[in-house]
Amino acid sequence: MTDLPIDQGTRVTLNFALTFPDGEVIDSTFDKQPATLEIGDENLPENFEAYLMGLKAGDREVFEVPPEKAFGQHNPSNVQTFKRHEFSADMVLEPGVMISFADARQSELPGVVSRVEGDQVDVDFNHPLAGRTLMFEVEIIDVEPVSTAH
Structure with missing residues (x-):
C-alpha cells in the first residue's frame, strides 16, 4: 500500500459505481472484482479520470457529475x-x-x-446517458507507478 497520489503514469485499482441521483445503478464493481486501469489509457473517460487525480489508496469519495462532464448534453x-x-x-x-x-x-x-x-x-445516436447528471462513487484500493514490474 503506497501513499502515491493518482496522476498520469499511475496504475489504479479501484471499485467504482456509476448511479443516477435516485440511486439506480448503471454500473458498479463493488459487488465484483475491482477494476484496474492506467490513467490516460482511455478505459475511463478523461472527465471521470479528472475526479480521481490526487486521490490515494484508501480514499473513498462520491462525486456528482453534471452532463457536461459526463456524456454531454443531448444533441x-x-x-x-x-x-x-x-x-x-x-x-x-x-x-x-x-x-x-x-x-x-x-x-x-x-x-x-x-x-x-x-x-x-x-x-x-446520442450516448444513452447524455443529458443526465450521474453520481460517481470511487474506492481507491491501490495506486502504483505504471513502470513497476509485477
Missing part, C-alpha cells in the same frame, strides 16, 4: 431519420431497440430507435 442533431426500407425486413424496429451502424471510418456506431412512424424511423 438533437444526433437524431437521424431513416426510411423503413433501409433496414432489413425482419429487423424489429421499435423505440428502445439498439442498432449498430458503421460510420464513415467503419467504426461501430450504436444508435437507439427513438420513434417509428409510418415509413420513418428516428434513430438517436
Whole structure:
C-alpha cells in the first residue's frame, strides 16, 4: 500500500459505481472484482479520470457529475431519420431497440430507435446517458507507478 497520489503514469485499482441521483445503478464493481486501469489509457473517460487525480489508496469519495462532464448534453442533431426500407425486413424496429451502424471510418456506431412512424424511423445516436447528471462513487484500493514490474 503506497501513499502515491493518482496522476498520469499511475496504475489504479479501484471499485467504482456509476448511479443516477435516485440511486439506480448503471454500473458498479463493488459487488465484483475491482477494476484496474492506467490513467490516460482511455478505459475511463478523461472527465471521470479528472475526479480521481490526487486521490490515494484508501480514499473513498462520491462525486456528482453534471452532463457536461459526463456524456454531454443531448444533441438533437444526433437524431437521424431513416426510411423503413433501409433496414432489413425482419429487423424489429421499435423505440428502445439498439442498432449498430458503421460510420464513415467503419467504426461501430450504436444508435437507439427513438420513434417509428409510418415509413420513418428516428434513430438517436446520442450516448444513452447524455443529458443526465450521474453520481460517481470511487474506492481507491491501490495506486502504483505504471513502470513497476509485477
